[in-house]
Amino acid sequence: MKKSLADRIEEYIKVLIARSEAQQIEIQRAELAETFSCVPSQVTYVVATRFTEKSGYLSESRRGGKGFIRISCCExxxxxxxxxxxxxxxxxxxxxxxxxxxxxxxxxxxxxxxxxxxxxxxxxxxxxxxxxxxxxxxxxxx
Structure with missing residues (x-):
């Protein structure tokens, strides 16, 4: 079964977090969108819906040229x-x-x-x- 774009982005972010020593990552929204050949709003959607406090994550984002998305595991x-x-x-x-x-x-x-x-x-x-x-x-x- 082929995974959706949102599933692939989620999986990618989870792998990055798992590999991170601090269980936290900071990524550029535009770079991640480029990696998956999608628009930055798709990345925003994935973070907003799949990396919530209820699912064990804290996320923070800043838009603009120096914008980023920071996601931390809070298990x-x-x-x-x-x-x-x-x-x-x-x-x-x-x-x-x-x-x-x-x-x-x-x-x-x-x-x-x-x-x-x-x-x-x-x-x-x-x-x-x-x-x-x-x-x-x-x-x-x-």
Whole structure:
């Protein structure tokens, strides 16, 4: 099966990122368009639709003569956020064990945390979970 132009551009960029020591690349939009014999807007489309935060990437671009596209892999942020969320849920479970909060309150806290964190940008989720944990601990000191 023949791959679409967008698929080939995406694959090429992913290979460049994988080969990069910092898991980040900076490329010229015009040069990449020339490599694939397409218009620069096609490159912009691929970056905008396939290199999103939800798919584990951060992208930044600047147009013009010295313009560039910078794409970074942010998988580490997802792992840090996952660990922070687990730590927060363990903290809540501990509060349940020592009967500081009820089962219903624990379930409510976990639900609120899970739903609220969906609206937080990936690179900020770890901070969100940590801040929630500190706020909860501060409240319990009262």
């Amino acid at each position: 580490l942020d997802k792992e840090a956020a996952r660990e922070s969320k687990q730590e927060l849920f363990i903290f809540i479970d501990r509060l349940l064990e020592v009967e500081i909060i009820s089962q219903k309150e624990g379930e409510m806290l976990k639900h609120v945390i899970s739903k609220s964190s969906q609206e937080v940008a990936q690179e900020q989720k770890s901070q969100f979970f940590d801040a929630f944990k500190f706020a909860l601990a501060d409240f319990l000191k009262k």
